[in-house]
Amino acid sequence: MEKLIKKLRKILxxxxxxxxxxxxxxxxxxxxxxTIVWKGFGRYDNLKRHELLQRSLEKALTLDERRNLSLIxxxxxxxxxxxxxxxxx
Numbered sequence: 470m471e472k473l474i475k476k477l478r479k480i481l482x483x484x485x486x487x488x489x490x491x492x493x494x495x496x497x498x499x500x501x502x503x504t505i506v507w508k509g510f511g512r513y514d515n516l517k518r519h520e521l522l523q524r525s526l527e528k529a530l531t532l533d534e535r536r537n538l539s540l541i542x543x544x545x546x547x548x549x550x551x552x553x554x555x556x557x558x
Contacts, residue, residue, distance in 0.1 A: 470499075474492045474494070488509075489504075490504070492541075500538060506549040507544075526538070
């Protein structure tokens with residue numbers, strides 16, 4: 470899983486410059502989940518953000534690698550602040 474996380478991070482850093490990217494394996498250890506916080510997402514609605522993400526991943530990852538991905542959330546910095554403020558931890 471670490472190899473996939475490293476590859477995924479590199480892809481996301483190239484596509485979403487200056488983004489804060491957090492990736493981790495799910496507790497089961499079978500899939501990768503995470504978040505991307507990028508100011509550029511402010512121009513797009515949620516559907517378009519995930520379309521941008523999906524296109525980037527389809528070009529750079531194999532089908533088997535993509536099958537090992539779970540939800541990757543896409544937030545603007547302001548949205549991330551709000552979500553983090555709602556987290557009871």
